[in-house]
Amino acid sequence: DAKTTQPTSMDCAEGRAANLPCNHSTISGNEYVYWYRQIHSQGPQYIIHGLKNNETNEMASLIITEDRKSSTLILPHATLRDTAVYYCIVSLTNDYKLSFGAGTTVTVRA
Amino acid sequence: GAGVSQSPSNKVTEKGKDVELRCDPISGHTALYWYRQSLGQGLEFLIYFQGNSAPDKSGLPSDRFSAERTGGSVSTLTIQRTQQEDSAVYLCASTPQGLAGELFFGEGSRLTVL
Numbered sequence: 001d002a003k004t005t006q007p008t009s010m011d012c013a014e015g016r017a018a019n020l021p022c023n024h025s026t027i028s029g030n031e032y033v034y035w036y037r038q039i040h041s042q043g044p045q046y047i048i049h050g051l052k053n054n055e056t057n058e059m060a061s062l063i064i065t066e067d068r069k070s071s072t073l074i075l076p077h078a079t080l081r082d083t084a085v086y087y088c089i090v091s092l093t094n095d096y097k098l099s100f101g102a103g104t105t106v107t108v109r110a
Numbered sequence: 111g112a113g114v115s116q117s118p119s120n121k122v123t124e125k126g127k128d129v130e131l132r133c134d135p136i137s138g139h140t141a142l143y144w145y146r147q148s149l150g151q152g153l154e155f156l157i158y159f160q161g162n163s164a165p166d167k168s169g170l171p172s173d174r175f176s177a178e179r180t181g182g183s184v185s186t187l188t189i190q191r192t193q194q195e196d197s198a199v200y201l202c203a204s205t206p207q208g209l210a211g212e213l214f215f216g217e218g219s220r221l222t223v224l
Contacts, residue, residue, distance in 0.1 A: 036213075043114075043201050043215030044153070087152075097143065097166070098213065100153035 003027070003090045009105040012082075018075040020104055022088030025069045031092055033064060035073045036100070037084040044087065044100070047073065078108045112136065114216035116202050122222045123192055131187045131219045135204030142185050143205075143213065144177060148198040156200075159185060192223045 005023040012018040024033065034049040048055055048062045050071075055062045061074040075082055087103040115134040123129050135142050144156040155169040159179045170176070174192075179185040189196055199220050203213040 041217075043203070043217050044213070045215070046212045049212070097155050097158055099155070100145075102152050 003099070004088045004101060006086075006088050006101070006104045008102070009107070012075075012078045012106060012108045014080060014108055014110050015077055018078040018082065018106060018108070020073040020075075020086050020088075020106065021070065022073070023070045024088070024090045027068050027090050031090050033062065033068075033071050034089040034091060034098065035060070035062065036087045036089065036098075037082075038087070038103070039081075039084040047086075080108050080110065082106065083108045114202055114204055114214050116200075116216035116219050118219055119217065120220045120222075122224065124224050125194060126191055128188065128190045129192055129221060131189075131200050131221070133185045133187070133202030133216060135183065135185070135202070136214055137183075139204035139206050139214070140182065141205045141207065142179060143203045144185070144187050145201045145203065146171075146198045147201060147218070153201065156187070189221075192221075194223050197221055197223045 003024055032049050032051050035047040036044045037047055038044045047059050048057055050062045050064055064071045085103040085105050087100050089098050091098050114136055117132045121129055140161055142159040145153045146156055147153050157164055157170055157177050158166040161182045162179050174190045177187045199218040201215055201218045203215045205213055
C-alpha cells in the first residue's frame, strides 16, 4: 500500500537542474513529505522535508503543489556525485519510523 | 562531529553461525533504528528503540533476530543460526528524540551468509 509514486529511473545532465517528481495523492493534512537519497554503498542521507510551503536548503529545493498531491525535488546544479537513489516519503512527524519505497534511481551524466 | 558508527562493515559467516552487529548512535540521540536492505531492494524496518526500551519490534523477521540497547547508547543486533536469506546490509539510524523526520544513518554492516 504505497503512499508515494516515483519514476523508476531518470537521467540528468551534469550542471543542469534535476527535477524529481513524486505523487502522493492520498496524503493527509498533517503528513509531511520527506526526501532522502542513498548513494551507492552508503546509508541513506536526509535531504529536505516540508508540509505545505516550498522549502530550500543547501542541498535542494522542495516544491509542493497547492493541493499537496504531488511534489518535486529540485537539485539546482546536478553533479556526478548526486548520482543516487532518491526516496520520497510521506509521514507524520510523530511517526517514529519511515517507510522507504523503491525510489528513483538518478544518474547524472557528464 | 561523529556520525552513526557501525561494525563490522563487512561480515562473512557460515550458515548456522550466530552473528552480532553493533551500532554506536550519535551522542545524545535517544532513538535508534535498525533497518535491513537486501540486494537491490528497499529498506525494511526491523526495530526501534527509545532509550533502552524497544516499543516496536514488529519488523524482526523471526525469533532468530534480537536486539538490545544498553545505557541508552550502543545497540547490538544478534542473528542466531544464520540462514542464506539473512544476507543483506543492516543499517542503523538515530534521531535526537524519536521523531522520524530526520534519520541519521550509518554506513551499514554487510552480512554474507555462505
